Amino acid sequence: MWTAGIFYSCWLDLFNFLIYGYPTVKNTYSLVCHQDPAKLINLSCGNSFVCARCLGIYTGLLINSFLHIFHEIKLKKNFRLVLFATVPMFVDVVSVAAGIYDYSKTLAFITGLLFGSILFLYLYNGLQNLIIEIFKR
Amino acid sequence: MKKYLPSFISGFGAGVLHIVPVAKSLACCLIVPLASFTALILDRRANPTDEKISMKKGALVGLFTGLYAALFGTVFDLFITLVTKNNDIVAMMPELQKMISAFPLSDAMRTEVLNLFESVRNDIIQYGFSPLYTFSIIINNTVVNSIVGTLGGLIGAQIINQRLNNRNEY
Secondary structure, three states: OHHHHOOHHHHHHHOHHHHHHHHHHHHHHHOOOOOOHHHEEEEOOEEEEEEHHHHHHHHHHHHHHHHHHHOOOOOOOOOHHHHHHHHHHHHHHHHHHHOOOOOOHHHHHHHHHHHHHHHHHHHHHHHHHHHHHHHHO | OHHHHHHHHHHHHHHHHOOOHHHHHHHHHHHHHHHHHHHHHHHHHHOOOOOOOOHHHHHHHHHHHHHHHHHHHHHHHHHHHHHHOOOHHHHHHHHHHHHHHHOOOOHHHHHHHHHHHHHHHHHHHHHOOOHHHHHHHHHHHHHHHHHHHHHHHHHHHHHHHHHHHHHHHO
């Protein structure tokens, strides 16, 4: 639902009454993204509510959660995994900020996708352990 | 109170960063999760131990960080709106008007929607305060930041525990 909400403008074509919630929903996504117009994904029905990188992160979380239904991927006890996911995104953010190269939506999306996919493993493991801890009592 | 100090400090930081455009564009959606992670590290520094962080603790620290971030974010946002008599909603109005005109809405619905948004915009421009806007950002900030904060706390606890595992293996 969260990922679908990113393309709220497109849903407006199907459900007109959603227009009442437009400013509030846009404001909600502004809490989790800077919403810089130059970094948003442009579709014929309107702009996305989050930038390419954030869209990549949420898409990574979504895709991995679907994949998890069919095949459970175990989180390895290796700290390098989080570095492997963070470094490309960090390098991209710093390089763009330093002016080494221009912002690329594709690159931002891919680095976000990688980060989101790995993040899901931590999130899933964390939620699993939380449930175990709660029911242990 | 000491128990919640790391969450308070990180939540305050996240609240401030929420309104600083440059910081927001760099950290983007990771401000509150990073604040939760920082709160866990601060908590660990304040109470040094070799034990793993329980997920319950991670979630609670994250939740409180998110709630503090929501509190400070809302207060700063309302204060800036009050002083400048301008905010995102006011800036969004021309785009919104254009959009509403382009949609195949009934005239009654179009007028109703425009009147509603206009009243919020006028309140902000005239008084720097709109009850509807205030209500919506309180709910928004509280719900979104507490969820994102809790998830950040869970992920942060996993990362810290994993680092601890790695250190113990060597």
